[in-house]
Amino acid sequence: MTTLLATRAVSRRFGGLKAVDGVDLALAEGEILGVIGPNGAGKTTLFSLIAGSLAPTSGEVLLDGRRLSGLPAHRVVRAGVVRTHQIVRPFPNLTVAENVMVGAIHGARRAGGGARERAEDVLAFAGLADRAGQLPATLTLAGRKRLELARALATAPRVLLLDEVIAGVNPTEALALAALIRRIRDERRVSIVMIEHVMPAVMSLSDRVVVLDHGRRIAEGTPQAVVHAPQVIEAYLGKGAAEASPP
Numbered sequence: 001m002t003t004l005l006a007t008r009a010v011s012r013r014f015g016g017l018k019a020v021d022g023v024d025l026a027l028a029e030g031e032i033l034g035v036i037g038p039n040g041a042g043k044t045t046l047f048s049l050i051a052g053s054l055a056p057t058s059g060e061v062l063l064d065g066r067r068l069s070g071l072p073a074h075r076v077v078r079a080g081v082v083r084t085h086q087i088v089r090p091f092p093n094l095t096v097a098e099n100v101m102v103g104a105i106h107g108a109r110r111a112g113g114g115a116r117e118r119a120e121d122v123l124a125f126a127g128l129a130d131r132a133g134q135l136p137a138t139l140t141l142a143g144r145k146r147l148e149l150a151r152a153l154a155t156a157p158r159v160l161l162l163d164e165v166i167a168g169v170n171p172t173e174a175l176a177l178a179a180l181i182r183r184i185r186d187e188r189r190v191s192i193v194m195i196e197h198v199m200p201a202v203m204s205l206s207d208r209v210v211v212l213d214h215g216r217r218i219a220e221g222t223p224q225a226v227v228h229a230p231q232v233i234e235a236y237l238g239k240g241a242a243e244a245s246p247p
């Protein structure tokens, strides 16, 4: 198992608050790694540290053993690590196709080929070809989530960081988005770290799951193992819950 992306004791303080506190994480090539944890656990901050939009207070982020932390966000994208945002942020005045083109220009630079062909391919892959000429505001939430995925995928990433892509959409759309995420890994060979609150999606998609609480990694393992870990039950439900819950 080759480690593609790793964090080593990565930490970030905001004043007196340790939002991320000495977290070690390793993503293998071809893996889907789930990141879960209660609200405020530090999940999004961890993504910002990996993506270069926040600098770590200490520790480091490595891609292929080379230091990624310290690079500005656009250089991290160029290195092949791209994130999506919990609150989707398309360019509102650009069409769906133009939004994807922005990513495809980066992707063509990184991986070769033409940006337009890349954008068209990704639009079709993400099921957005028939929406190409529309503005993002005309899409449903699930459609905007697809657009967020397509924009990121168009950059030809090696690692995708997905921040709550599935949360908030209806169950049918959730299944379709989960299938799309799996195809991104299987067909596009992109390794994925996924923050997600929708447990069935985390359980079915993740090869491994890391659990954060108060900025610390409190558990790591198969989805089945972590949801039954006493410290995870306590983090979600409060102290004493682990003993009270059925086996």
Ligand SMILES: Nc1ncnc2c1ncn2[C@@H]1O[C@H](COP(=O)(O)OP(=O)(O)OP(=O)(O)O)[C@@H](O)[C@H]1O
Pocket (backbone or CB within 6 Å): 014, 017, 019, 037, 038, 039, 040, 041, 042, 043, 044, 045, 046
């Ligand atoms: N820019 C910031 N300045 C100050 N505090 C911050 C900042 N960003 C995050 N925090 C704090 O750091 C902690 C971790 O926040 P973060 O958003 O990473 O958690 P999260 O696990 O992603 O939560 P959620 O599941 O609610 O999205 C929280 O206490 C939050 O208030």
